[in-house]
Amino acid sequence: MWAAVGLLAIFLSTILVTAATDAVHPPSHMETVDPGTLANNLEFANPGLTVRPDGSTIVTVVAQMFSFAPDPIEVSANRPVTFRLTSPDVMHGFEIVGTNANAMVIPGYVSQFTVTFKNPGEYIIGCNEYCGLMHHNMVGKLIVREEPK
Ligand code: CUA
Numbered sequence: 001m002w003a004a005v006g007l008l009a010i011f012l013s014t015i016l017v018t019a020a021t022d023a024v025h026p027p028s029h030m031e032t033v034d035p036g037t038l039a040n041n042l043e044f045a046n047p048g049l050t051v052r053p054d055g056s057t058i059v060t061v062v063a064q065m066f067s068f069a070p071d072p073i074e075v076s077a078n079r080p081v082t083f084r085l086t087s088p089d090v091m092h093g094f095e096i097v098g099t100n101a102n103a104m105v106i107p108g109y110v111s112q113f114t115v116t117f118k119n120p121g122e123y124i125i126g127c128n129e130y131c132g133l134m135h136h137n138m139v140g141k142l143i144v145r146e147e148p149k
Helices: 002-020 035-040
Strands: 049-051 057-064 067-069 073-076 080-086 092-096 102-105 111-116 121-126 139-145
Touching (some): 049 073, 057 073, 080 102, 102 111
Parallel strands (some): 057 080, 073 139
Antiparallel strands (some): 049 057, 057 067, 080 111, 092 102, 092 121
């Protein structure tokens, strides 16, 4: 039992130390952005899609109480899609239901990940971090189109 208590103490102190030293950030990506000036941010003022010459897509997403922008998001199947997400208000989640795309959206940081959707169709995007009274209404849609020939 004391070993378990010892582990708890270690885990708790790890959290406290990382919080105290400002080392809490999304695990995948370390890029900061000022959440107070997103409206003037070149990338995030107009969230949307950029298709690159190689067919891959960059999707810039702003998650805020209680919606995602853009919505819906429309991409092609079998092409790499890089999501870049941030929030101007509180922490949100960005989970594309039925896929392995799932990230935390943290004010002050850009969360980034790349996925390739194999199956065309419509997917629900859900916020899976409690963010306020209308959290349960914070849903978006992803449309995956057939790969262009
Ligand atoms: Cu946004 Cu819950």
